Amino acid sequence: MNDCSYITTMCRKGWFPSGKRDLRRLFKAALWLLVPCLPGILLPGCEELPVEVVYRSLEGASGVFISCEGNYMYGNGSLSFYDREKGEVYNQLFFARNHAPLGDVPQSLFCDGKSLFIVVNNSGKVVALDPESLAFKGAVTGLTSPRYLHQVDDTTLWVSDLHAGGITVFHPGSLRKKGFIPLPGGPAGAAGHPTEQFAHVGNDIFVTCWSYDNKVMVLDAVTATVVDSLTVPAQPGRIVADGRSRLWVLTGGSYGGAEGGAEEPALVRIDPTTRTVEQIFRWNAGSDKPGDLHLSPAGDSLYILAGDLYKMSVLDRKFPLLPHIRGGHRTYYNAGIDPRTGEIYLADAIDYAQNGMVYRFSPGGTPADSFRVGINPGDFLFR
């Protein structure tokens, strides 16, 4: 049986339409199916195209890098750059240059002039890039939960870690690990103190111990050994050294649960010379909690983000009642202060699940402009 006769046979058997009657039945059958599917056909909207990612060399550009955390366990962190002279913003720069994702929760940025370092917290690594071309230079891997970097000298970088129980030391050029500074103690069951941010005063390096801890550890910058520790209110995180060489530490407080016993956040002033706590500013229960702390370029004022942005002189003995910049309906997530101009950058996470906004203000709090970056803008690095 050749192909044609086979088809003829199939038609005779009624498998294929072979007359007007069959066509009518076919049409009816199609109609029976089509009618209930109509809403489905009409409902789909247009699918949006991906956001265009264009690589730009940053050679000679002046502006600010912004690390965007993305969402925990989504692996959608990113790197943005705002060119302050051109007023342009470039997003997804890491992917655009290197064709790979940055990782899960880029926590902080650091630049030693030769490399731009991005600490990618939940990817357990520190990524090094060329600061101009953003080409991938390498990574320090095998870390537990890295948070922030601190340069001790030209050949030594320290990286704090939430769950390593100490500080990892590596060479910024070769990216080889040089050592590990154990910080025994910490919360019950921990392998050591959970380290967070650094402040360098004289020969001492102060490091806050954030997660479920209440210490500020003091290390000798030369010997890399613990020389002292201070007890502060629960969960010290941000730390800055002002123009008078006083340290300011922002603590997150603790959650007491249904039975109460919560400890409210606090702003703590420390004299680094005597290594003593000089003053504690406590937040009132029920008020918006602080999340970020920065210094003015002159080192004479503090910027505290607590829903609104507050400005406070380092000489003040009281927390300001009125905000410097009101938050309104915005969800201010982090802040950055341009060390050259004193301009204020406030990151709005919106709903924490879409690309965030950055609002730029003059040092006096007057709105300048705004631009959209990646999800959950976290750290600002000016250059």
Added chain:
Amino acid sequence: MRFWLLLSLLWLPELLPAQTLGDTLHIAEVEVFGRRRSGETGMKVSRPDSLAMAARLTTSLADLLALHSPVFIKSYGRGSQATASFRGTAASHTQILWNGMTLNSPMAGIADLSLLPVFFTDEVTLLHGGSSLSEGSGALGGAIHLENKPQWEETSQLTAITERGSFGSWRLMAGLRTGSRPATRSSANHTTPATSGSFADHATPATSGSFADHATPASSGSSADHATPATSESSVIPAATRDSAMTPANAPVPEPATPAFRWQSVTRLFYDASHNDFPFYNVGVIPFRKDTLRNGGYHRSGLLQEIYLRTPGEMTAALRGWFQQGERDLPQLMSYEGGEREENQIDNQWRLQLELKRYGPGTRLTFRSGLNGSVMRYFRKAMDTGWVIDDAHNQELSWHNSLNITRELASGLTLSGSLDATRHQVEASNQARDEGYRKARNEVGLLVHVWYKPTPRTGFFVLTRSEIYDHRWIPVIPALGAEWQVTPRRQAWLKANLSGNFHKPSMNDLYWIPGGNPDLQPEKGLSGELSWASAYHRKKWAFRHEASFFLSDIHNWIIWQPAANGAWYWEASNLRDVLSRGVEYDFTFSLNYEPWNFILSGNYALTRTTNQNAVSSVDQSRGKQLIYIPLHAGNLHGTLSRQGWSLQSDLGYTGRRYTRSSNEWSWFESRLNPFWLLDLSLIKHFDTAHHHFGVKVKVENIAGVRYQQILWRPMPGRHYSVTLSAALKP
């Protein structure tokens, strides 16, 4: 374009019924077509057919539903957590019920479908949208009901299935059914013929009157199965069954041929383990490289024991015990290059249930009491420092009680009332941080459900539920619906229903430390649907399909996000209003052309579920699809059989998923592009009167598609499995 292609594929079978075929029809005892129960009047209820159940017997419920239902399964990979998103809602908006007892965790509000083996259930029923209210509240998307039933016409059967697959995968299922023999053949006729699969079966005693249809596949007549092609002249249904199904409640109830005390015991065991160390190409790190999934292994095992008793006095009793343990390692994202972690989760669960049913003339009384306990341990340790970062122990114990009376008040008019009382007791603790909470919750619910079928072509239902929990009273949760057979000679039905619903915050939402919010309001939903179902049946072929359009508006949607007051922890809040609408479509076509047999089935879901209440002017999430819910998803299954040989193909399509509420996506998120997966299986059965042997060779993801269900979580390429099955019926 893909949508049209998919739609075109769905049309193909519709063209075939236009023909007339001769010869005889022989669709074996494979239950291809769905069945309906009288209490489902006006409701959208569907069931994966028995062929699908048989083909997926060694898998989890997540795999079954992903391929054979319009429910979207959000899976983190093989052996990892899998949750159901029904009609675009959250995982907590799908209730999983086991013989009427909810399996959702009272702490998290969700159920992990990867922990529920298909082998442990005889029937899976999907109650879409407001139809779920007949079983309980809280299912804003829908409910999935797993049932176990005795099979009175089968006295003994021993079944064993073993499967070896790629990546060190091994599955073993074993079952033993034993019990007293039926006294005479005639009594067996009152129940239904066995469907495929060793443990599919039917619980209703043949002696009852109008409720016999509760267990009748494809019975003819008025209330049951109006959407199935097997309804009219199906030769696979014994006449006695059809008569029984049609018997009105007030008519004389036929005496059972030989009333006698009977018992049955069913024992099922399963073991499922895999190294799950599949290779993948890692594009999440620099440089890209060939990689192997690490820390992805799992193993789980379980025992289900059922004991059924049936007395001459039209009473049945069932005692069921389900014990299961499982442990799985939790792999990292592809971009992870950190220190070695030990991260795993242990899930131990046990369930006990007593069920009593009494049948009288036009009346059925059902009492259920059950305990559902679970212990979950999540453990995370940094290996290089030995720091135990998390050591969370969650313990849950729920005691469910339910009393239901269903009575046919007049011809076609039936009233059903249920009183439910549940107590949950939970304790969460994290020994690594000395955190946790301990709480209890009492829930009482009252259901009144009336359905009326004044004529064989029309039906209505009205339902109202009232609930009390945590001193909060939800006075009325209403639902109503109707169905209508459009033409008397054609099996074409139009159904519509409208319902309210609410979902209680989970106990973690309320009490978790830190971030639980005791002031949370329940999520409230209003939903409606319109369905069209039709069926065609000729000598050689049969076709049925059903399409539903649904609309659902949910207020006070609970989400977790960083605390609004800027505190360092996340908290639960009633933040969103979500509008979900879409279309569900499914069809089954079977063609018998001796010696060939062909079955084609498929489903498609178009789900548009959007956030409606963006506040800020820069918030771009208003009107955008919720994350990880595809707009389009569908499946197509084909089985070609001939003299004991079968070739099965499963083609699945998953549309784009977004990870941003604004639906923007970057090129690196193109990993979440739409993807097609094709599986092929070749099966050979050897059957004798008392033995059955089967061999199945399966190739999954035959095209080696690189895809991701969840961003930066790799999925396996082409992989293989061989399954051997044996059944012995003395």
